[in-house]
Amino acid sequence: MAIITTTHLSFPLLLSPYPHHQQQQHYLKPIPTVSFRSSIRVRAQGGVDKLGDFGARDPFPAEVASGFADKVLGNVDTEHKILIPNISALSLSQQQCTPLSPFQSPMSATDAQKLLKKVVGWRLLEEEGGLKLQCLWKLRDFKCGVELINRIYKVVEAAGHYPNIHLEAPNQVRAEIWTAAIGGLSMNDFIVAAKIDDIKTSDLVPRKRVWA
Numbered sequence: 001m002a003i004i005t006t007t008h009l010s011f012p013l014l015l016s017p018y019p020h021h022q023q024q025q026h027y028l029k030p031i032p033t034v035s036f037r038s039s040i041r042v043r044a045q046g047g048v049d050k051l052g053d054f055g056a057r058d059p060f061p062a063e064v065a066s067g068f069a070d071k072v073l074g075n076v077d078t079e080h081k082i083l084i085p086n087i088s089a090l091s092l093s094q095q096q097c098t099p100l101s102p103f104q105s106p107m108s109a110t111d112a113q114k115l116l117k118k119v120v121g122w123r124l125l126e127e128e129g130g131l132k133l134q135c136l137w138k139l140r141d142f143k144c145g146v147e148l149i150n151r152i153y154k155v156v157e158a159a160g161h162y163p164n165i166h167l168e169a170p171n172q173v174r175a176e177i178w179t180a181a182i183g184g185l186s187m188n189d190f191i192v193a194a195k196i197d198d199i200k201t202s203d204l205v206p207r208k209r210v211w212a
Contacts, residue, residue, distance in 0.1 A: 092118050092194035097161045098187075106130055106184025119193045125176070130184030133177045133193050137201065144204040145173050151199050159195055161188045171206075 092115075107115075112124055112131055125132040139145050145167050152175065156162050163177040177193055179186040 092191050093198050095187075095191050097159050097191055100179060100182060100186055100188065102181050104182050104186070106179070106182045107186060112185050115187075115190045119190060120197045122193050129180075130178060133185065133189055135175050135193070135196070137173045137204075138206065139171045139173065139201075139204050140206045141171050142167075142169065145171055148173050148199075148201060148204055152196055155195050155199060156192055159188075159192050161192045163192065163196075 109124070109126070109131060116122065116124060116133075119133075122133045122135045125134050137145075137148060139148060149165055149167060152163070152165060161177075161179075163175045166174040166176075168174060175196065177189045178184060179189055
């Protein structure tokens with residue numbers, strides 16, 4: 001049940017003449033008299049006001065009767081549709097890895113170059129075993145390298161698609177991703193790369209010097 005309260009305020013203006021020894025003119029003098037008139041409208045729809053999970057809604061009958069549509073763009077009979085974004089509209093990091101057939105062909109170099117623009121810090125490696133994705137991190141110290149690997153592990157464990165990770169002394173981590181089952185890159189590799197991009201690393205990289 002929704003209760004909508006409308007309050008109307010009125011401020012009457014009364015004539016208040018000045019004394020007779022002044023010019024016989026009348027001036028409008030506002031008197032701070034306030035009168036309240038309240039109206040309460042109750043709308044019940046089974047006890048629950050359901051407007052939908054998200055998106056636009058159709059106007060209520062009282063709104064249509066008020067003529068609000070005459071003052072805004074559009075019409076009261078406009079059809080409202082809730083559009084749910086499809087998988088192509090989602091960012092890579094929001095997508096999930098899917099099982100692949102070993103008979104599926106690996107991604108072409110042209111398609112890989114297009115998807116490379118959607119991940120940060122990764123580059124393509126062309127080796128005998130096919131295309132791979134590689135990323136390097138320069139960290140503050142060896143301990144920070146171990147911490148980054150732990151953070152990457154938590155992300156890829158949930159995705160179910162694992163990269164090769166190398167901790168290279170003294171403070172570098174190298175990750176390489178590809179789909180060995182098809183001998184090259186798949187969409188899963190870019191999805192995992194994007195998820196790794198979302199990992200916080202600002203507390204692990206070398207601190208910048210600030211000169212006074």
